[in-house]
Amino acid sequence: MNTACGKRRAVFLDRDGVLNEDLGYVGQPERFRIYPFTGEALGLLVRKGFLLFIVTNQSGIERGYFTLEDTHRLHALLAEAVRPHGAEFEEIFIAPYKEDTPNDVRKPSPKFVLDAAKRHGIDLAISYVMGDRTTDLEMGRRAGCRTVLLRTGAGGETEKASGVRFDFVFDDLLEAARMLV
Numbered sequence: 001m002n003t004a005c006g007k008r009r010a011v012f013l014d015r016d017g018v019l020n021e022d023l024g025y026v027g028q029p030e031r032f033r034i035y036p037f038t039g040e041a042l043g044l045l046v047r048k049g050f051l052l053f054i055v056t057n058q059s060g061i062e063r064g065y066f067t068l069e070d071t072h073r074l075h076a077l078l079a080e081a082v083r084p085h086g087a088e089f090e091e092i093f094i095a096p097y098k099e100d101t102p103n104d105v106r107k108p109s110p111k112f113v114l115d116a117a118k119r120h121g122i123d124l125a126i127s128y129v130m131g132d133r134t135t136d137l138e139m140g141r142r143a144g145c146r147t148v149l150l151r152t153g154a155g156g157e158t159e160k161a162s163g164v165r166f167d168f169v170f171d172d173l174l175e176a177a178r179m180l181v
């Protein structure tokens, strides 16, 4: 997938509104609706030589709406859904905090991305951050990645917001996976 002499590259994916419908505080399997194109898109990215990571803010955990264990269960379902397409996640990073709780990992903090880059030897300048909100794009910019706005989830609204900055915009993850090299 990544040659020994080549630089490793990755896609850092937001979860809700990118891989699955953003229904707000998604913690239970019955509200975890994976988009029909997610497996195909991730398989394509893997074949293009990208390592896959998820970076997700889940303040519902600190709020007590669901637990970290519930979230791991959803991610097991997700892994199962994308495996037939040849896709797997290297790591899934979860920030369980509310916006006003002091912490250094919640997006737009780039900490998870920087940690992953160090641990997996990833060149962030040739890597992508994909998301539907400005916090995703800001994290990507702060980490030194190329930023991709997707119009799924809140992406349509984000695109219209003033002052929003990104390198690429696509209708959904599958279009991004097909277009990006």
Ligand SMILES: [Mg+2]
Binding pocket: 014, 015, 016, 017, 018, 022, 131, 132, 133, 153
């Ligand atoms: Mg999102």
